[in-house]
Amino acid sequence: SEEAKHKDEL
């Protein structure tokens, strides 16, 4: 999901 995607970044 889009939400999970930004959590990859620090």
Add this chain to the structure above:
Amino acid sequence: MNVFRLTGDLSHLAAIIILLLKIWKSRSCAGISGKSQILFAIVFTTRYLDLLTSFISIYNTSMKVIYIGCAYATVYLIYMKFRATYDGNHDSFRVEFLVVPVGGLAVLVNHDFSFLEILWTFSIYLESVAILPQLFMISKTGEAETITTHYLFCLGLYRALYLLNWIWRFYFESFFDMIAIVAGVVQTVLYCDFFYLYITKVLKGKKLSLPA
């Protein structure tokens, strides 16, 4: 992961380690804003609570743990171990003027009205302005040690590289996160004046001092 993202993370890591080593080697935190460092510790804590709920990669987890650990170590050195060298009189920025509006904005403008997501949003907004007490301190004293300027340069460069990372991700992955992008632009813009001084003075071997 692209080259901008990786160099951004490494620049961020370099900044954090430069500051820790500067304080440790000189046994002094003179010229460093303890308030900015507390704000960064809050930023990492509120953003990386997902360490407890989701696993992304070894890289992701280890960087998060290192960032949080270093942030608290820095705060410890400033307020406990080398407290006598802390320049509290010049560290007079009123942080409540940052934390309160940023908290309100995070509640109002976010991707999802959930506890973790609001804390993540709060950390993104807070990070964009967390350096202000440090910049305020430098403008007040009118100077900064060269090693402190290297720290600030790496810290500013990190978010600028993230902007390039987001442009890359927009074109090649059709991914963008408007909250992170807007906050990242604000954060980078706050460093522009400093970048100018760093390039025109520090890189030419001069100490960073502001006109009286």
